[in-house]
Structures are given as structure tokens and as C-alpha cells.
Amino acid sequence: MSVPPAPAAPGSPxxxxxxxxxxGPVVLRRERQQELTTTDQRLLDSRGLSxxxxxxxxxxxxxxxxxxxxxxxxxxxxxxxxxxxxxRTGRDHPEYQLGRELGGALAKAGFAVVTGGxxxxxxxxxxxxxxAGGLSVGLGIELPFEQGLNPWVDLGxxxxxxxxxxxxxxxxxxxxxxxxxxxxxxxxxxxxxTLVQTKKVTKFPVVLLGTEYWGGLYEWLKGxxxxxxxxxxxxxxxxxxxxxxxxxxxxxxxxxxxxEEAH
Numbered sequence: 001m002s003v004p005p006a007p008a009a010p011g012s013p014x015x016x017x018x019x020x021x022x023x024g025p026v027v028l029r030r031e032r033q034q035e036l037t038t039t040d041q042r043l044l045d046s047r048g049l050s051x052x053x054x055x056x057x058x059x060x061x062x063x064x065x066x067x068x069x070x071x072x073x074x075x076x077x078x079x080x081x082x083x084x085x086x087x088r089t090g091r092d093h094p095e096y097q098l099g100r101e102l103g104g105a106l107a108k109a110g111f112a113v114v115t116g117g118x119x120x121x122x123x124x125x126x127x128x129x130x131x132a133g134g135l136s137v138g139l140g141i142e143l144p145f146e147q148g149l150n151p152w153v154d155l156g157x158x159x160x161x162x163x164x165x166x167x168x169x170x171x172x173x174x175x176x177x178x179x180x181x182x183x184x185x186x187x188x189x190x191x192x193x194t195l196v197q198t199k200k201v202t203k204f205p206v207v208l209l210g211t212e213y214w215g216g217l218y219e220w221l222k223g224x225x226x227x228x229x230x231x232x233x234x235x236x237x238x239x240x241x242x243x244x245x246x247x248x249x250x251x252x253x254x255x256x257x258x259x260e261e262a263h
Contacts, residue, residue, distance in 0.1 A: 062160060062161075063161060063164060066159055066160060066161060066164040067164055067167070069157060070139075070157060070159070070164060070165075070167070070168045071171075073155065073157055074137075074168060074171070074172045077112055077114075077135070077137065077155075077172045078110075078111075078112050078135065079110065079111055079112070079174050079256060080111055080112035080113065080114050080135075080137065080172055080173050080174060081106050081111045081112075081113060081114065081173055081174060081175045081176075081177060081252055082114040082115070082169045082170075082173040082175070082176050082177070083099070083102065083103070083106075083113060083114070083115050083121075083122075083125045083176075083177045083178075083179065084115070084116070084176065084177070084178045084179065084181055084184075084185045084188045084189065085099060085115075085120065085121025085122060085124075085125065085178065085179035085180060085181045085185060086120050086121050086179070086180060086181040086182055086185060087116070087118045087119050087120040087121070087122060087184075088120050088182070089120035089121045089124065089180075090120075091124075095121055095124075095179060095180055095210070096120070096121065096123075096124040097124070098124075098179065098209070098210070098245075099121045099122075099123075099124030099125040099127075099128060099179055100124045100125070100127055100128035100131070101128060101245055102125055102128060102177065102179070102209065102245050102248065103124065103125040103126060103127065103128025103129035103130075103131075103132070103134070103136070104128040104129065104131060104132035104134075105128075105132075105245050105246070105248075105249050106129060106134065106177075106249060106252070107128070107129040107130075107132035107133060107134025107135075107136075108132055108134075109249050109252070109253060111134070111174070111252065112129075112134060112135035112136075112137055113125055113126065113128075113129035113134060113135070113136055113137065114137040114138075114139060114168075114169065114172065114173055115137070115138055115139070116138065116139060116140065116141065116165075116184070117137075117138020117139055117140040117149040117150060117153050117156050117158075118138075118140065118148075118149075118150060119150055121179050121180070121181065122138070122150065123150035123152060125179075126138060126150055126152040126153050127150075127152040129152075130152045130154060131152075135154055135155065136152055136153055136154045136155070137153065137154070137155045137156065138150065138153030138155070138156040138157075139156070139157060139159065139165050139168050139169065140156060140157070140158040140159065141158070141159050141160075141162060141165055142158060142159065142160045166188070166191060169188065170192070170195060170201055173204060174204050174252065174255065174256045174259065175204040175205050175206075175207065175251070175252040175255060175256070176188075176189070176192045176204060176205070176206045176207065177207045177209055177248055177252070178206070178207065178208050178209065178214070179209050179210060180210050180213040180214070189206070189208075192206050193206055193235075193238055193239070196238050197231075197235050197238060202259075204252075204255055204259075205238070205240055205251050205252065205255045206238055206239055206240065207240045207241075207242065207248045207251055207252070208239060208240065208241045208242070209242060209243070209245070209248050210243065211241055211242070211243050212243075214241055215241070218239065218241050221236060221239070222236060
């Protein structure tokens with residue numbers, strides 16, 4: 001619809017207000033007014049290309065659907081620990097066995113285990129949890145190469161968007177445990193640390209399992225990053241570095257009990 005120019009207010013410069021069209025809550029002015037179709041018309045007219053499926057407004061609904069689906073599936077999840085690690089770890093690698101043992105230990109301690117649901121270390125953790133009778137959860141992601149959920153996922157969902165998936169990792173976990181991994185694991189590790197540092201989340205520790213792999217990163221944080229004042233002592237203390245699965249589970253248990261007492 002067209003809106004006539006508003007009269008100039010007393011004492012204001014004598015400038016005309018540009019004409020405009022309203023499309024729901026959206027205001028279109030100048031050359032942007034040239035779109036002649038209405039939202040209802042575009043909805044009801046089934047002819048033409050299907051490019052509308054890939055437009056940003058439609059993506060908002062897809063994003064909303066992912067959050068609704070994720071929240072609905074995980075709302076009744078018992079206490080859980082999210083474990084990150086490489087998709088490239090072979091089944092004959094010692095880190096695969098480490099993942100299986102960690103998944104089993106967490107299950108025996110009464111925690112569900114949440115991973116990215118893929119192969120490698122993620123599969124190992126899901127497998128160990130499932131073998132120990134725990135609830136094994138996988139949150140997959142759509143990738144250019146085929147991955148899919150590993151066969152030891154008991155409860156799984158695939159996401160299109162990394163940020164929606166990351167929200168589920170954080171919202172329904174009491175701790176993060178990172179086994180050796182690449183860019184994806186590093187991304188998830190530092191996002192977790194940032195959320196804890198800024199008190200966006202307050203209920204979980206971050207454990208790095210594997211001193212040989214993670215030791216260099218920890219020393220860099222302790223040296224270059226801490227000594228230059230980019231983080232504080234309290235920030236460094238957010239990271240727990242260990243080789244011992246029992247120690248990792250103990251840290252998770254203690255943090256969960258502290259959180260329970262505070263709530």
C-alpha cells in the first residue's frame with residue numbers, strides 16, 4: 001500500500017517523506033517498492049520456480065524447526081556429558097579404545113553421553129556408552145561428504161546448522177570432555193570455554209583427556225596467552241588436563257554435585 005508524504009513539521013526542513021509500501025512489518029522505499037506481488041499471492045501461487053525454498057526468510061523457519069525438534073527430543077534427557085573428538089580416528093587406534101572406555105565409565109557413573117554422532121572417536125564413545133547400558137546420544141550435522149550417525153547411537157538427530165547443534169550440546173550437558181581432535185573439536189572446545197568464561201553457562205567443567213595431545217595447547221594458554229594478559233588465572237583454571245578416565249569422571253561428578261547443591 002502507498003502512503004502519501006507526511007506534511008513537514010513546523011520548524012523542520014521542508015523535505016518530503018519518501019513514498020513507501022508496507023509488506024507486513026517490512027517497509028519498502030524508493031526502488032524497493034517495485035515488487036508488485038503480495039505475500040498471500042506468493043503463498044497461493046504454486047506456479048514458477050522453487051527458489052523460494054532457499055531464501056533467507058524460509059531458512060528462518062528451518063532454523064526454528066531444528067530448535068523445536070532438538071528441544072523436543074532432548075527435553076527429558078537425564079544428566080549428560082558431551083564428548084568431542086576426531087571423526088578420523090581408526091578403530092585400531094589407541095584413542096578409539098580410550099573413547100570406548102570413557103563412554104563406558106560415564107554410563108556407569110549415571111550419565112548419558114552426547115557426541116556428534118559420527119565415526120571415529122565419536123563412534124567409540126557412543127559404543128562404550130551403549131555397551132555399558134547407558135543412553136548414547138548423537139547429534140549429527142549435514143556435511144558435503146556423507147557421514148551419517150554411527151550404529152551405536154540410541155537417540156539421534158541430524159542438523160543442518162552448526163549453531164543449532166552447538167546449542168543442543170551445551171543446553172543438555174553437565175560437562176564437556178575433549179578427546180584428541182581437529183578443527184571441529186577445537187571449535188567446540190573454545191566455544192565451551194568462552195561460554196563458561198563469560199558465565200553464559202555455569203554448570204559444567206571442560207576436561208581435556210590426553211596430555212600428550214593437549215599438553216602443547218595447554219602450555220601455550222598458560223604461557224603466551226596468560227602471560228600477555230589475554231586471559232586470567234581463573235580462566236586457565238576452567239581447563240582440566242588429565243590422562244586418567246577416572247579423574248575425568250570424578251571432575252564431572254564433583255561439578256554436577258556442586259551444581260545440584262547450588263540449585
